[in-house]
Amino acid sequence: MDVVTAQEMYEWDQVAIESSGLEGKLLMENAGRAVCFDLEKKLSKHQKIVILIGGGNNGGDGFVIARTLLNLGYSIEAWQVVPDSKVEGGSHFHKRLLENSGFPLYHLEQITEIRESLVGADVIIDAMLGIGMKGRLRGLIRQVVALSNEQEAFRIAVDLPSGVPADEGIDVDQAFEADYTCIIAAVKISALVENTRVYYGEWNVVEIGLPVKKLPSSTRKVWQWEDAKRAFPKRRANSHKGSHGKGLIVGGAANMPGSIAMSARATLRSGAGLLTVAAPGSAIQNVAPYVQEATFLPLQEDSGVVNGQIDTDVSNYDGVALGMGMGRRLKSHKLVEDLVCKVESPLLIDADGLYQLKDILHLVKERTNPTVLTPHPGEFAHLVDQSISTIVNAPFYYSRKFSETYGVYTVLKGPVTIITAPDGRQYVDLTGNAGLAKGGSGDVLSGILLAMMLQSNSIMDALNIGCMVHGLTAEMLTESEHSMVDLLATDLIEGLSQTFRTFSF
Numbered sequence: 125m126d127v128v129t130a131q132e133m134y135e136w137d138q139v140a141i142e143s144s145g146l147e148g149k150l151l152m153e154n155a156g157r158a159v160c161f162d163l164e165k166k167l168s169k170h171q172k173i174v175i176l177i178g179g180g181n182n183g184g185d186g187f188v189i190a191r192t193l194l195n196l197g198y199s200i201e202a203w204q205v206v207p208d209s210k211v212e213g214g215s216h217f218h219k220r221l222l223e224n225s226g227f228p229l230y231h232l233e234q235i236t237e238i239r240e241s242l243v244g245a246d247v248i249i250d251a252m253l254g255i256g257m258k259g260r261l262r263g264l265i266r267q268v269v270a271l272s273n274e275q276e277a278f279r280i281a282v283d284l285p286s287g288v289p290a291d292e293g294i295d296v297d298q299a300f301e302a303d304y305t306c307i308i309a310a311v312k313i314s315a316l317v318e319n320t321r322v323y324y325g326e327w328n329v330v331e332i333g334l335p336v337k338k339l340p341s342s343t344r345k346v347w348q349w350e351d352a353k354r355a356f357p358k359r360r361a362n363s364h365k366g367s368h369g370k371g372l373i374v375g376g377a378a379n380m381p382g383s384i385a386m387s388a389r390a391t392l393r394s395g396a397g398l399l400t401v402a403a404p405g406s407a408i409q410n411v412a413p414y415v416q417e418a419t420f421l422p423l424q425e426d427s428g429v430v431n432g433q434i435d436t437d438v439s440n441y442d443g444v445a446l447g448m449g450m451g452r453r454l455k456s457h458k459l460v461e462d463l464v465c466k467v468e469s470p471l472l473i474d475a476d477g478l479y480q481l482k483d484i485l486h487l488v489k490e491r492t493n494p495t496v497l498t499p500h501p502g503e504f505a506h507l508v509d510q511s512i513s514t515i516v517n518a519p520f521y522y523s524r525k526f527s528e529t530y531g532v533y534t535v536l537k538g539p540v541t542i543i544t545a546p547d548g549r550q551y552v553d554l555t556g557n558a559g560l561a562k563g564g565s566g567d568v569l570s571g572i573l574l575a576m577m578l579q580s581n582s583i584m585d586a587l588n589i590g591c592m593v594h595g596l597t598a599e600m601l602t603e604s605e606h607s608m609v610d611l612l613a614t615d616l617i618e619g620l621s622q623t624f625r626t627f628s629f
């Protein structure tokens with residue numbers, strides 16, 4: 125499932141029109157009909173449906189939707205909310221088709237004219253503005269949106285809710301608050317960004333006949349179950365523990381043994397062959413009972429906090445995860461720097477390790493082996509010197525810029541998790557739920573990701589699978605024995621078994 129900006133979507137439309145000869149008005153017919161067949165799952169013929177139609181191509185889709193649903197026998201009131209002079213090209217063609225089919229079309233000139241219809245509607249369909257929306261909502265459309273939002277009706281948006289831009293990083297002051305959005309051809313970035321995704325409600329993408337083989341390949345995609353199934357590392361019958369990777373987890377502090385214990389247990393539950401945990405000795409005694417399968421490496425410490433370098437040969441490990449529960453004391457900085465320079469296998473840095481990284485990003489850039497950073501928006505904001513709100517409003521832009529600048533894989537965590545490769549390719553993980561919004565979920569994720577990196581030849585596949593396994597486990601647990609309220613990070617670790625079983629290998 126591709127994720128596009130408005131400009132990329134226009135380029136796709138252009139390719140369809142110019143290189144494959146698919147006329148714009150035919151594409152509009154396809155789009156409108158695809159939306160209708162998707163909406164049939166949501167609509168019933170007893171409902172009073174009002175459709176609001178704008179002047180651009182989104183409005184063009186609206187004329188097609190009105191005509192198709194009327195032909196199918198739905199009770200539709202179609203309102204054109206812009207003057208005739210604004211309806212041009214393909215939209216004008218489809219407006220004529222609607223009128224020539226003998227169906228009424230109402231023209232809105234003053235907001236009072238539509239009040240009664242909106243108040244009495246069971247369903248309001250918004251086909252006013254699409255990817256061509258610029259700036260704040262203006263004029264009559266602004267009033268129609270405000271009035272629609274006040275109603276009890278089920279609200280449906282076509283392509284995107286009017287008032288919401290397709291791209292990220294733009295503030296929205298008012299927009300149609302959809303319960304459901306039927307997205308045309310490809311997910312628009314704003315459906316995945318914190319300040320705008322709320323306007324979409326639930327959503328689905330419909331296919332409209334674009335020539336997929338001719339389209340420029342998208343650098344952003346939603347990672348899906350089929351992708352995980354395809355890329356999931358196979359466990360061969362004749363494998364041995366060395367075949368599944370030897371991992372090292374470094375972190376922990378005397379007053380925070382839980383983090384690293386959870387990461388380690390999650391790594392073991394996710395298929396790693398061998399695992400060593402390096403932590404201050406005073407933490408190890410509390411970690412060891414939870415991970416009997418691991419071996420331990422006591423680190424030099426000072427009052428329960430790591431102090432100094434790591435004495436072991438880190439080249440013995442196939443992957444290293446660093447930072448969980450380590451604390452932010454200056455004395456652990458040396459260890460982070462040491463590992464950034466010495467680890468020749470893939471290195472994942474999370475939590476307090478990220479905090480220590482800010483002034484040594486130049487060393488991270490010099491690494492020739494993969495580096496994976498797994499910040500939440502707060503940690504990422506600290507790393508890139510921006511406010512948290514700037515990051516969450518433009519997460520695709522900032523994580524891509526950061527990954528490209530420092531040559532790292534970035535897993536920017538949240539309700540929508542964005543995974544970016546050093547070359548700028550991005551995958552989006554939509555799994556998980558608010559049951560994960562608790563301390564410890566991130567530690568479990570780091571453990572899963574390390575295990576996946578140990579077992580996969582592709583870091584990007586490993587990260588995408590790991591995020592999905594983490595999120596699906598939360599979903600599965602909150603649909604069965606747990607709720608989003610009580611779910612604990614430790615439940616997640618034990619629930620991994622069920623998720624892995626669904627991959628059925």
Ligand SMILES: NC(=O)C1=CN([C@@H]2O[C@H](COP(=O)(O)OP(=O)(O)OC[C@H]3O[C@@H](n4cnc5c(N)ncnc54)[C@H](O)[C@@H]3O)[C@@H](O)[C@H]2O)[C@@H](O)CC1
Pocket residue numbers: 137148149151152155156178179180181182183184185210214252253254255256257258259260261262263265282283284308332
């Ligand atoms: N190739 C095509 O023609 C296709 C286009 N499609 C539809 O076309 C849409 C894009 O069409 P357009 O590029 O015409 O864009 P819109 O349909 O978003 O319309 C843009 C027009 O709306 C008005 N407008 C912009 N910002 C406004 C604001 N803040 N307040 C009030 N009015 C404003 C302006 O007059 C502008 O020209 C897509 O979202 C999709 O729904 C689909 O039918 C698929 C194929």
Ligand SMILES: Nc1ncnc2c1ncn2[C@@H]1O[C@H](COP(=O)(O)OP(=O)(O)O)[C@@H](O)[C@H]1O
Pocket residue numbers: 475499500537538539540541555556557558559560561562563564565566567568569594
């Ligand atoms: N509301 C939510 N919906 C889906 N996933 C969430 C939500 N809140 C948190 N998560 C996930 O939970 C994890 C939290 O990680 P993090 O913030 O590092 O937690 P901690 O460090 O306290 O363990 C991330 O994987 C994030 O994607």
Ligand SMILES: [K+]
Pocket residue numbers: 182250251252253254281282283284285286
């Ligand atoms: K719309």
